[in-house]
Amino acid sequence: MSNVASLTVNEQRSLATRKLLVDAALDCLVDVGFSRTTGVEICRRAGVTRGALNHHYADLAELFVDALRSAYDMLLSPAPSGDMPHNCEGYLRLGYARVTQPEFKAIVELWLASRNDAEIGSQLAHAIADGSALFDPVRIVGQPEGDVEPEVAAACRTIQEALIGLGLGRAVSGAGEMAHERAVFGVLLELARGIDSRQRNDC
Amino acid sequence: MSNVASLTVNEQRSLATRKLLVDAALDCLVDVGFSRTTGVEICRRAGVTRGALNHHYADLAELFVDALRSAYDMLLSPAPSGDMPHNCEGYLRLGYARVTQPEFKAIVELWLASRNDAEIGSQLAHAIADGSALFDPVRIVGQPEGDVEPEVAAACRTIQEALIGLGLGRAVSGAGEMAHERAVFGVLLELARGIDSRQRNDC
DNA sequence: CATGATACATACATCAATGTATGTATGTTT
DNA sequence: AAACATACATACATTGATGTATGTATCATG
Numbered sequence: 422m423s424n425v426a427s428l429t430v431n432e433q434r435s436l437a438t439r440k441l442l443v444d445a446a447l448d449c450l451v452d453v454g455f456s457r458t459t460g461v462e463i464c465r466r467a468g469v470t471r472g473a474l475n476h477h478y479a480d481l482a483e484l485f486v487d488a489l490r491s492a493y494d495m496l497l498s499p500a501p502s503g504d505m506p507h508n509c510e511g512y513l514r515l516g517y518a519r520v521t522q523p524e525f526k527a528i529v530e531l532w533l534a535s536r537n538d539a540e541i542g543s544q545l546a547h548a549i550a551d552g553s554a555l556f557d558p559v560r561i562v563g564q565p566e567g568d569v570e571p572e573v574a575a576a577c578r579t580i581q582e583a584l585i586g587l588g589l590g591r592a593v594s595g596a597g598e599m600a601h602e603r604a605v606f607g608v609l610l611e612l613a614r615g616i617d618s619r620q621r622n623d624c
Numbered sequence: 625m626s627n628v629a630s631l632t633v634n635e636q637r638s639l640a641t642r643k644l645l646v647d648a649a650l651d652c653l654v655d656v657g658f659s660r661t662t663g664v665e666i667c668r669r670a671g672v673t674r675g676a677l678n679h680h681y682a683d684l685a686e687l688f689v690d691a692l693r694s695a696y697d698m699l700l701s702p703a704p705s706g707d708m709p710h711n712c713e714g715y716l717r718l719g720y721a722r723v724t725q726p727e728f729k730a731i732v733e734l735w736l737a738s739r740n741d742a743e744i745g746s747q748l749a750h751a752i753a754d755g756s757a758l759f760d761p762v763r764i765v766g767q768p769e770g771d772v773e774p775e776v777a778a779a780c781r782t783i784q785e786a787l788i789g790l791g792l793g794r795a796v797s798g799a800g801e802m803a804h805e806r807a808v809f810g811v812l813l814e815l816a817r818g819i820d821s822r823q824r825n826d827c
Numbered sequence: 828c829a830t831g832a833t834a835c836a837t838a839c840a841t842c843a844a845t846g847t848a849t850g851t852a853t854g855t856t857t
Numbered sequence: 858a859a860a861c862a863t864a865c866a867t868a869c870a871t872t873g874a875t876g877t878a879t880g881t882a883t884c885a886t887g
Contacts, residue, residue: 454740
C-alpha cells in the first residue's frame, strides 16, 4: 500500500506535483521571503499553473504545512546517527549542521508568518510543535528510557538558542559564516564539553 | 537651531507627522509582520492619509530607515548607565532587557525584509550597521581606550546570539517568557560571571 | 501683504494577487 | 467501453495596494 509500485498513476502524479509545489514554496521563502512568496510566484517556480496549486491545496497555509514539514525533514538529513555522540557536544554539532542550512531561513519565515497570520498560525501549529521536538534535548542527548539532568537540559537549551541566533544571522546576511561564528561555536563547544565531562564523572 | 523652540511651525508639524508614521510602522511590524505592513495600513494606524506618507517618504524603504533607527533607540532606553557594570554580566543583562522588548520583533522583521528586498536592503544597510554596533561587545564591556580580550569578546558574542534566539522565540510565540528562558538565562549568567571573575584575576 | 513654499488630503488609474468557475485530457472503475 | 473521477489548465471577476496627479489650507518670506 505504501509501496511506490502500489501507487496508481494518478497518485504518483499528485505526489510529484505536490513536491514541485512544496520545493518551489521553500525556494521562494529562502529567496525572497514570505511577503513575496505568493501563489503565482510559487507556481511560476514550480512550473505548474495556479489550477494545480488550487487543486492540491485550498490555500497557501495548507501548502506551508507540507513545506514546513519538508523543511524540517531536510534539516534532519544530518540525523543523530551512530557516529554522533548522544551528549551536549553531539547536540551542538547536530544543531549547528541544521541551522546553517539554507532551509532554516524558510523555517524562520514560516515561524514569523505563523505569528503574523492567524490562519497560517492555526494550520501550522501542529507542524511547528512537531518540529520543535527535533530540537528537544531529550531526543538528542537523553538515553532511550532515561531522563536528562536539568543541568544538561539547560545547557542544551542555551546551545539551541545560540544556534538559532547564528542561523538567523546567516539567514539575514545571506552570505555564509558570520565573522564571530567560529568564536561562538568555540565557546559553545567548551560549554558542551564541560557539561559532558561532568556528567561522565557523575556515574 | 536644534532647540525645539527654534523650530518653525512647519518643522514641528513635519516631525510630529513623521513620528506618527514611524510609530505606526513599528506597531504594524510588531502586530502583523512585514508582509502586512503596507502603506495604507500604516496610514490607517497613524491617522493620516497616504498623501502625508508620500509627502515625507518617497517609498516605504525610506520610512523603514527611520523606523529601524527609532526601534534601536527604544531598545537603548535601558542604556549602559552607571549602575550597569561594564562586564559580561552587564552585557548579558543589558542585552536581555533589549531583546525582550516588543520592538525587537520589528527589528527582526526589518532584518529579514532587508535581506528579501533589494531596495529595502540597500536603504537599510547603514541603519542596520549602526544598530549592530549597539551589540558590539567593545561598546559595552570594553574600557574607553582599552581593547577587550578575545575570550571576553567570544563570550559576549555567544551571549548575544543566545539572546537573539530568545528574542526571536518571544517574537514568534507572541506570549512572554518561554518555558526554558530562565534556565538559558541562568547558564548565560554563569558563563558571564565565570569570564568576569577570571578577568579580574588577570590584573 | 502678496507671493511662494510647505504639509497635507483627495481622486483616479494601474497592477498584481486572489477566488472561483469552467474546460479538458488522462486515468480509473465497473 | 462506458461512465465517472482525477489532475490539471484557462479565463474572468474582484480586491487591495501602489503611483501619481491635483487640490487646498496653512505657513514662511521678501
